[in-house]
Amino acid sequence: MNKTLLMVFIFFGIFFIDQAVKYAFVFHNWGVEGSCLSFQLAYNYGVAFSMFSFLKEYLKYIQLTLILIGIIYLYFNKEVLKEYSFSITLLLAGGLSNILDRFTYGAVVDYIYWHCGFEFAIFNLADMIINLAVAIIIYKQIWGKKEQKA
Template sequence: MKKKFNITLIIFAFIFVIDQVVKYGFVNFDWDVEGPIMSLQLAYNYGVAFSMFAFLAEYLKYIQLLILAGATIYLLKNKDVFNDYYIAIALIYAGGLSNILDRFTYGAVVDYFYWHYGFEFAIFNLADVIINLGVAIVIFIQIKKAREEKKQKELSS
C-alpha cells in the first residue's frame, strides 16, 4: 500500500508541476501558435467542460474543492478502491487540482489546445486530457473486472 501511495504522489507531482508550468508560460509569455489542424491559443474557461456552469464562476473552485474533499474521504474509508485505481486517482487528482489552482490564481481555468480542423472543438488543456485518461483507466479496469467476474461465474456453474 505504501509503495502505491508513493507512486501516486510521484505521478501527481510530476503532472501537476508540468501542467502548471505550461499554463504559466501561456499566461505570461504569449506562447500562442497558429497551426493548420490545432492551434495553441490562450483562453480562460470560467465554467467546467465546454464552459458549462460559467454562471457559477466565482463559486466553482469551492464546489470543486468540496467534491475533491468528499472523494478523499471516500478513498480513506475505502482503501481497496485506492488500491485498485491508484494510478487513475493520481491522474484525476493532478488534473483536477491543477485546474482548481488556476481558478484561485487566474480567476479561471487556463486552456490552450484549440482543435479547428474539420470541426471546431472546445479549447482544453493538458490537465483535461490527464483527467480523461484517468477516467478511461477506471472504465478499462471496471470492464476487465466485470469480464473476470463473469468468467468466474461461468466456471463455478
C-alpha cells in the first residue's frame, strides 16, 4: 500500500470513529460514571479548556482559515509534508472532526472526563489525536536534530 493511500485511510478511520462516538453521546445518551474516569456529554464552545468561548460563532471559520493557511504552506513546502505526513494526517483528522462538530452541534462534543486526584478538562478522541500529533512533531524536532548532528 502506498504512503498516500495509507494516510487517507488513517485520516478517514480516525475522523469517522470520532464522529460516530460523538453521535452516540449526543443522540443515544451514552455515559458511564467511574471513580477516576467518566464518560459524559459536554459541549465546548471555545478551544482548549474553553478558552475563547466568547468567539463561539466565529471559531469554526477562524479554525477553517488556519487549516487552509496550513495546507497552502504545505503545498509550497512539500519536504515538510513528506517528513511529517503521519503527524499532519493526525492533526487534520482531529482538527476537522472538531470543526465539523462546530457546524453540526454548535460546539465541540467532548465526553472523556478525568477526575482521579484532580479534575481535568473534558475532552474527546480528536483532542487526544491532535495532542499525539503535536507530541510526535516535538519529538521529531528535538531528537531528529540530535540524530542529524551525530
